[in-house]
Amino acid sequence: xxPVAGFGDRDGVVRTVGGCGDRDGVVRTVGGCGDRDGVVRPAGGCGDRDGVVRPAxxxxxxxxTLVDTEGLWWEVTxxxxxxxxxxxxxxxAPEVVGRAxxxxxxxxxxxxxxxxxxxxxxxxxxxxxxxxxxxGAPLRPGARALLTSLERHGVxxxxxxxxxxxxxxxxxxxxxxEVPFVFTLSADDTVRTxxxxxxxxxxxERFGAAPGECVAVEDSPDGTASAQAAGxxxxxxxxxxxxxxxxxxxxxxxxxxxxxxxxxxxxxxxAQPGPGxxxxxxxxxxxx
Numbered sequence: 001x002x003p004v005a006g007f008g009d010r011d012g013v014v015r016t017v018g019g020c021g022d023r024d025g026v027v028r029t030v031g032g033c034g035d036r037d038g039v040v041r042p043a044g045g046c047g048d049r050d051g052v053v054r055p056a057x058x059x060x061x062x063x064x065t066l067v068d069t070e071g072l073w074w075e076v077t078x079x080x081x082x083x084x085x086x087x088x089x090x091x092x093a094p095e096v097v098g099r100a101x102x103x104x105x106x107x108x109x110x111x112x113x114x115x116x117x118x119x120x121x122x123x124x125x126x127x128x129x130x131x132x133x134x135x136g137a138p139l140r141p142g143a144r145a146l147l148t149s150l151e152r153h154g155v156x157x158x159x160x161x162x163x164x165x166x167x168x169x170x171x172x173x174x175x176x177x178e179v180p181f182v183f184t185l186s187a188d189d190t191v192r193t194x195x196x197x198x199x200x201x202x203x204x205e206r207f208g209a210a211p212g213e214c215v216a217v218e219d220s221p222d223g224t225a226s227a228q229a230a231g232x233x234x235x236x237x238x239x240x241x242x243x244x245x246x247x248x249x250x251x252x253x254x255x256x257x258x259x260x261x262x263x264x265x266x267x268x269x270x271a272q273p274g275p276g277x278x279x280x281x282x283x284x285x286x287x288x
Contacts, residue, residue, distance in 0.1 A: 053264030054155055056209035057182070059200060059232065062161040062168065063098070064219040064239035066143045066255075067175050069133065070097055074240070076128045077104055080121065085113035097241045098220025100162045100193045101125050126164055133170045140237075142256030147179050153260055159184040160203045160216070162194040162223065182207070195222040200230035215266045217258075224249065233270040235263060251286045262287050 064070035077096050078088040086108065088096070095107035105122035112121075150157050158181050161168050165186040172184050183206060187193040190202050204211040216227035219239040227234045228248055235258065236243045236251045245251070250266045252258050265287070 055215040056213040057207040058157040059160045059203050059216045061218045061223045068138045070240045072132045080124050086111045098222040100187050137175045141254050146255050156182045158182050160199050162187050194226035197229035200227045215263045233266040235266050245285050
């Protein structure tokens with residue numbers, strides 16, 4: 001793991017503010033409170049002196065979660081679809097919102113009337129979206145405050161996106177400039193991207209933590225499915241598409257309602273299933 005913005009020293013040791021370390025405040029395993037064998041024992045994460053459970057790391061989706069880009073993506077897709085003789089409607093939403101470029105391009109290839117190859121459609125989508133992003137993309141409400149709070153408390157976080165590297169870099173260098181992500185992960189960095197579990201598994205591995213000790217923050221059905229398949233508890237902050245309730249998912253109406261305590265609840269709720277077992281779904285899944 002690359003030490004960034006005070007989360008790691010040159011020796012690679014992660015130091016946290018008020019975290020679960022030894023007497024000198026050093027956490028001996030990357031991203032968590034480890035025993036002598038380096039295994040992170042608490043299923044719910046690390047407890048601070050104030051009793052707040054801390055995730056080993058927070059794994060943020062980008063489009064629609066931290067940055068209000070899903071609307072821009074829809075506009076770009078509608079324009080490209082129109083050039084292919086297809087009018088985008090709500091029926092197309094599951095193939096557009098939260099999907100990788102290649103997935104959306106494959107869908108447009110199936111519904112078009114021009115015979116344009118899917119690879120060419122993907123290129124058109126990426127180019128048009130990149131131009132929109134470079135023109136500016138607003139942050140979602142509460143995003144800046146939450147990221148600042150996590151940095152202040154010494155909780156490391158990363159960006160885990162299904163967008164291509166060129167898009168992730170444009171956003172990380174624009175709307176999210178100066179945000180101290182430990183790393184960013186794009187669709188180009190794993191063999192499979194969302195809704196497959198590969199991105200979140202890879203992110204947890206880079207933190208040296210188990211997926212269950214990290215909290216994923218997502219807005220879409222595909223992203224949520226990806227995080228859960230990897231084994232991460234998920235905080236869902238829906239944007240354009242509704243995400244169905246299910247065990248292991250905590251819902252918030254906005255990032256403005258989220259703090260470290262809420263992220264900790266994602267871990268403790270996952271570790272404390274309802275009376276019927278881990279999949280009975282009896283626990284309340286909203287922070288409200």
